[in-house]
Amino acid sequence: MAIANQHPFDSLTPGRILDAIEGLGLWISSEPFALNSYENRVFLLSDDDRQRWIAKFYRPERWSEAQLREEHGFLDELKAANVAVAAPWRDDQGNSLHEAHGFYFALFPHVPGQAPELDNxxxxxxxxxxxxxxxxxxxxxxxxxxxxxxxxxxxxxxxxxxxxxxxxxxxxxxxxxxxxxxxxxxxxxxxxxxxxxxxxxxxxxxxxxxxxxxxxxxxxxxxxxxxxxxxxxxxxxxxxxxxxxxxxxxxxxxxxxxxxxxxxxxxxxxxxxxxxxxxxxxxxxxxxxxxxxxxxxxxxxxxxxxxxxxxxxxxxxxxxxxxxxxxx
The missing domain is CATH 1.10.510.10 (Transferase(Phosphotransferase) domain 1)
Structure with a gap:
């Protein structure tokens, strides 16, 4: 039975996060580390090749599937034009938007570095x-x-x-x-x-x-x-x-x-x-x-x-x- 006033993100446990991502054929070697994101839920992970990923689980009912796919298409367009953006990972079928446990989610390559200094x-x-x-x-x-x-x-x-x-x-x-x-x-x-x-x-x-x-x-x-x-x-x-x-x-x-x-x-x-x-x-x-x-x-x-x-x-x-x- 659902708990009264339970928020949808309460169900997004570490186990479900790993289950969703490994369902895409990736083997994750680290526990998901929650990053400071409030509108969505965003996690840093590493796979067995030591590549680092950002997993973004979108807030339910904020954007439609079509709107999320349009965002991803825009990122692909920018990447193809050599604009430095973090474009989403796509599976062998070309899908960038995935669904698990009632959430849309996507994987992005981790971008290292720091923010620019605005006095520079x-x-x-x-x-x-x-x-x-x-x-x-x-x-x-x-x-x-x-x-x-x-x-x-x-x-x-x-x-x-x-x-x-x-x-x-x-x-x-x-x-x-x-x-x-x-x-x-x-x-x-x-x-x-x-x-x-x-x-x-x-x-x-x-x-x-x-x-x-x-x-x-x-x-x-x-x-x-x-x-x-x-x-x-x-x-x-x-x-x-x-x-x-x-x-x-x-x-x-x-x-x-x-x-x-x-x-x-x-x-x-x-x-x-x-x-x-x-x-x-x-x-x-x-x-x-x-x-x-x-x-x-x-x-x-x-x-x-x-x-x-x-x-x-x-x-x-x-x-x-x-x-x-x-x-x-």
Missing amino acids: PGHLFAVGELVGRLHAVSRQHAFITRPTMEPLNLAQSSREQVLTGTWLSPRQRRAYARVSESLLQLLSRSLWPSQAAIRVHGDCHLGNILGRDDSFTLVDFDDCVMAPAVQDLWMMLTAQNDQEMRSQLSELLEGYEENISFDRRQLEWIEPLRTLRLMRYSAWLVARWQDPAFPRAFPWVAGEEYWDQHIRILEQQRLVLEKPRWLA
């Missing part, structure tokens, strides 16, 4: 060049089943996710409702045209870029969608003042434009995208709270201080949107 101009140039190579390929076609990023709809759904929960005190609820409504109005002024959307990585932060020296590889395309090119660049801009940010941007775009031109008008969408990410992050934590991994990893979300800080950050972002910086 050479690293910024290399990352820009890598993303430029990605976009030179990605803009040749469009996704069919993967969604298009729609900032206003995503911000609205994030707002509703937070406000319909029990996370906020009456004071916080009033403050969050007020600032989030202001942000929605400001975001409505920053919508990009549909023709600006291309296939993007979608979650191009430091944890998804690994390598050594000035050579990097993009991993984890789980959030790939249709969106403007700047979505894969803006998270590299971490400087705290405009002068340093312009310096980062200069190196990033110099590398990017080794492969493809960049429309500087997209720089106006950086702060709207940052705003959207801030709103979506808290809504994501709320939406996933029934997954036992989330209360363990993010216990502070249940505290009043977290929401006070979140509201302050959104207030600061409102001021930025009202008076955007000019980076070009």
Whole structure:
């Protein structure tokens, strides 16, 4: 009998993980080592040839089979064009997406290395060049089943996710409702045209870029969608003042434009995208709270201080949107 409130991932035991992978004809010589991944469950393993693998078990009902296969096809397309990405392993029948114990899963080659250092101009140039190579390929076609990023709809759904929960005190609820409504109005002024959307990585932060020296590889395309090119660049801009940010941007775009031109008008969408990410992050934590991994990893979300800080950050972002910086 199923245990009440049991999360689907609770059934993903080490034995079932090994059973699923060895069912593909691979002999695993190590216990699965869980990596820091919360949306899916991701494990590091070694086979009997000492090759290291990443096994990703996808969160049920998040993406359809067609959407997962489209992600894998995109990765194969990029790999064929010599873009440094971690493409999925395929079996003798050419299948990259497998199913076991109620989960879709895939195997990826382990990518060693570290994240780029964003105060290193050479690293910024290399990352820009890598993303430029990605976009030179990605803009040749469009996704069919993967969604298009729609900032206003995503911000609205994030707002509703937070406000319909029990996370906020009456004071916080009033403050969050007020600032989030202001942000929605400001975001409505920053919508990009549909023709600006291309296939993007979608979650191009430091944890998804690994390598050594000035050579990097993009991993984890789980959030790939249709969106403007700047979505894969803006998270590299971490400087705290405009002068340093312009310096980062200069190196990033110099590398990017080794492969493809960049429309500087997209720089106006950086702060709207940052705003959207801030709103979506808290809504994501709320939406996933029934997954036992989330209360363990993010216990502070249940505290009043977290929401006070979140509201302050959104207030600061409102001021930025009202008076955007000019980076070009």
